[in-house]
Amino acid sequence: MDHSLFTVVTPILLMALFGVPHGALDAALIKMTIAPNRQVFTFVIYSAIALICIMVWYALPTVAMVLFLALSCWHFGKSDVVDQKLSHPQLHIIARGGIWTLFLPLIHWPSTEPIFAQLRTDTELIKIGLTVILPLWALGFCALIYVALAARKVKSLAAPVLALALVPLLPPLWSLGLYFCFWHARRHTQQTVAQLSNRANARRLARGITALTLGIALMVFTIMPAEISLDTAMVRIFFVGIFALTVPHMILIDYYLPRTYSFGTHL
């Protein structure tokens, strides 16, 4: 228990406090970019997608996990390169997103397997899947280095190479947490707030939605069966919750807003 307090409970708390708020900005995005007569509808669809994701995880946890890792790879990678003009954007997206969703879980398998098990997934199947895909991803990462060197864009390699070096050195949820809070969420917040007209309002709304989200998480925590340990409860609430919120968050950020309202950057 003492050990999991450092390796699981603390990084999850930090991610909940400093990473989740970037998703709460979606409420401000809906309010400030979508036509007023469609805002409530969009919010209802957003919440319905999140609920469906929770049901999918409950019924088919392994399928939900594969979907979650694939979508997270795309979402992380895309947000890493959204401000760059690239000749092979898909290569960059998968090479960078895969650091967290393929390389990290496999290189730390002894610590990540129990987390996958707590999430009720078939860990053998996840391990086989990751092992098969990792060499392909490694080829992609080498291609990324080659393309950057050939285009004399050495600086663009700094962040992904630093991330790649950091992942084996830190406990998995700590390196994920550092990236999630101080890179992904920070950049997303800066880029989003810069595009909104009323920044103070956007931040206020996002704070309210964050409080609501964490309040719901706390409520779920108190009604979890007593025999479930603290770290299992936190792993389930955090990762199932983030999966459920990431799917509509991605649809809004990576698909709907760029296409419908030219919000964000097209790739």
Ligand SMILES: CC1=C(/C=C/C(C)=C/C=C/C(C)=C/C=O)C(C)(C)CCC1
């Ligand atoms: C479930 C799980 C993992 C994946 C977490 C991911 C992929 C989180 C993605 C969050 C996103 C996309 C947030 C959106 O902004 C690890 C750490 C690999 C190993 C342990 C179990």
Ligand SMILES: [Fe+2]
């Ligand atoms: Fe995000």
